[in-house]
Amino acid sequence: MTTLAELEASSPHLSGISQKYQAEVLPQLDVHEVQRKKGQRQLIIAVLLGVLSVAVMAAGTLELIALPPMTLAGGGVITLVLAVIGFLGHHKSSRARKAAKIILAELVCGLIGLNYAESPRQTYLDWFRALDLLPHYDRSSVEDEVSGEVEGIGFVIQEARLEEERTRRDKDGRIQTYYVDVFRGLVGMIDFHKPFSSTTIASADKGLLNRIAGWTVPGQRARLESPEFEKRFEVYTTDQVEARYLLTPAFMERLIQLDRFFKGNLEFAFDNARFLFAANHHGEWMETRGSIADLTHESYVVNIIRDVTMIHHLIDALNLDAKTKA
Amino acid sequence: MTTTWMIVGGVFFVLFLLYAMYAKSIRLRNQVLESLAAIDVQLRKRHDLIPNLLKMAQKYLDHERALMENVTALRTQAQASYDRADPQAVGQHLAVEAQLSASTGRLFNMVHEAYPDMKSAEIMSTTQETFTEVESHIAAARRFYNASVTDLNNFAQVQPMAAIAAMAGVFAFPYFEETNEAVRAPIDVNDHMT
Numbered sequence: 001m002t003t004l005a006e007l008e009a010s011s012p013h014l015s016g017i018s019q020k021y022q023a024e025v026l027p028q029l030d031v032h033e034v035q036r037k038k039g040q041r042q043l044i045i046a047v048l049l050g051v052l053s054v055a056v057m058a059a060g061t062l063e064l065i066a067l068p069p070m071t072l073a074g075g076g077v078i079t080l081v082l083a084v085i086g087f088l089g090h091h092k093s094s095r096a097r098k099a100a101k102i103i104l105a106e107l108v109c110g111l112i113g114l115n116y117a118e119s120p121r122q123t124y125l126d127w128f129r130a131l132d133l134l135p136h137y138d139r140s141s142v143e144d145e146v147s148g149e150v151e152g153i154g155f156v157i158q159e160a161r162l163e164e165e166r167t168r169r170d171k172d173g174r175i176q177t178y179y180v181d182v183f184r185g186l187v188g189m190i191d192f193h194k195p196f197s198s199t200t201i202a203s204a205d206k207g208l209l210n211r212i213a214g215w216t217v218p219g220q221r222a223r224l225e226s227p228e229f230e231k232r233f234e235v236y237t238t239d240q241v242e243a244r245y246l247l248t249p250a251f252m253e254r255l256i257q258l259d260r261f262f263k264g265n266l267e268f269a270f271d272n273a274r275f276l277f278a279a280n281h282h283g284e285w286m287e288t289r290g291s292i293a294d295l296t297h298e299s300y301v302v303n304i305i306r307d308v309t310m311i312h313h314l315i316d317a318l319n320l321d322a323k324t325k326a
Numbered sequence: 327m328t329t330t331w332m333i334v335g336g337v338f339f340v341l342f343l344l345y346a347m348y349a350k351s352i353r354l355r356n357q358v359l360e361s362l363a364a365i366d367v368q369l370r371k372r373h374d375l376i377p378n379l380l381k382m383a384q385k386y387l388d389h390e391r392a393l394m395e396n397v398t399a400l401r402t403q404a405q406a407s408y409d410r411a412d413p414q415a416v417g418q419h420l421a422v423e424a425q426l427s428a429s430t431g432r433l434f435n436m437v438h439e440a441y442p443d444m445k446s447a448e449i450m451s452t453t454q455e456t457f458t459e460v461e462s463h464i465a466a467a468r469r470f471y472n473a474s475v476t477d478l479n480n481f482a483q484v485q486p487m488a489a490i491a492a493m494a495g496v497f498a499f500p501y502f503e504e505t506n507e508a509v510r511a512p513i514d515v516n517d518h519m520t
Contacts, residue, residue, distance in 0.1 A: 241466050
């Protein structure tokens with residue numbers, strides 16, 4: 001595993017992070033770790049006692065053991081109280097994890113010169129939806145916004161969670177509504193160095209369904225020279241020449257690499273002077289890995305640094321065009 | 327009775343196929359014409375840059391008068407109207423443009439190399455930036471045109487579509503090849519390390 005000291009040595013942007021982490025951040029994380037452990041302990045005890053309570057009531061109902069009258073009703077109340085205690089424990093633990101995430105994200109973003117907002121004031125999902133970069137959804141939320149400038153290129157990146165409403169009938173024939181995740185990943189807008197006025201959209205190649213998918217997208221299909229790019233993306237544009245001006249062979253190659261980085265889940269567009277992308281990576285951005293991870297463990301800050309500097313590398317890679325004119 | 331219906335159905339099917347091929351050949355030709363128009367728009371931007379370049383060259387490269395005259399002549403030739411629907415005329419037009427591109431590039435490089443102190447001059451850097459920008463757009467338009475030509479030629483050079491296309495007056499079009507020596511030449515890293 002990469003250590004914090006190694007990361008600090010690898011980038012001038014991270015100079016002084018180890019010292020700041022040890023002196024200022026770790027004491028705060030200790031406090032939240034104590035709260036997280038308390039909440040977690042509370043949850044575990046409530047679950048164990050709840051299971052025991054349900055087991056006793058089940059044994060009594062099946063007459064495997066003799067229980068005094070009213071025990072079943074009392075057991076029900078106890079189980080309910082335990083459920084509330086367990087929920088409060090889980091809530092306490094989540095709140096501690098969230099607080100730790102904010103502290104670490106603000107530390108890392110602050111050092112790199114970026115802004116971090118756990119709850120963004122503005123969402124841009126309607127824009128992404130209009131460009132057909134996102135799947136159909138009925139409920140949405142965004143968090144963990146990182147914004148700022150890297151080498152003069154402005155950007156905003158948020159983590160989005162999109163859910164679709166589904167219904168099912170229960171055994172009594174009543175319709176129940178529930179939600180399933182259809183997208184959990186990053187949506188980003190990056191200023192693009194080349195001037196353009198058209199709209200170009202590259203969505204995932206859907207094989208035989210491309211024609212149907214193309215009905216909802218503005219513009220005509222653009223066939224590009226790179227077989228690998230064509231295999232992965234379906235490009236639609238309102239200006240065939242401008243699409244090729246933006247998607248140079250070198251830039252297509254970089255987008256393929258970016259797509260590999262996002263495990264083949266990248267979709268992107270050029271619209272209104274911006275490069276927009278959506279990458280469904282199924283969560284885990286700026287989060288502790290698993291609910292029992294120690295908040296004071298160095299791997300947590302290392303992961304957050306990796307997540308934030310990923311944006312740095314991403315913009316650097318896209319901005320490469322401006323330097324090489326490729 | 328059934329046989330008659332089968333023959334009638336077969337005839338209609340063949341007629342439908344012939345019409346579909348005819349319609350496709352027209353659509354592909356129109357796409358080539360559209361991409362050709364797009365190329366011409368971008369090439370006109372290059373033509374508009376040439377007088378500026380010549381003015382700079384006249385100031386510093388008087389001994390390269392032959393090259394300058396050649397550029398002027400090629401520009402006049404390239405700006406002449408031509409029949410876009412005629413593949414041969416298109417081929418000649420693109421060949422002139424290719425020569426103009428090569429000559430303009432050579433002239434630009436000469437000004438650049440002969441007078442390195444000009445690199446920092448504002449007019450030179452503005453011209454260079456505009457030139458690079460225009461060339462990027464031309465390259466994009468060329469890719470669109472060549473993609474359209476590939477679609478058309480794949481259709482119009484294979485039988486039986488070729489026969490239908492010929493009857494509709496649709497023929498294969500020439501590609502617009504990259505002739506800029508600077509682009510084709512192997513890259514010398516040292517040129518970019520200054």
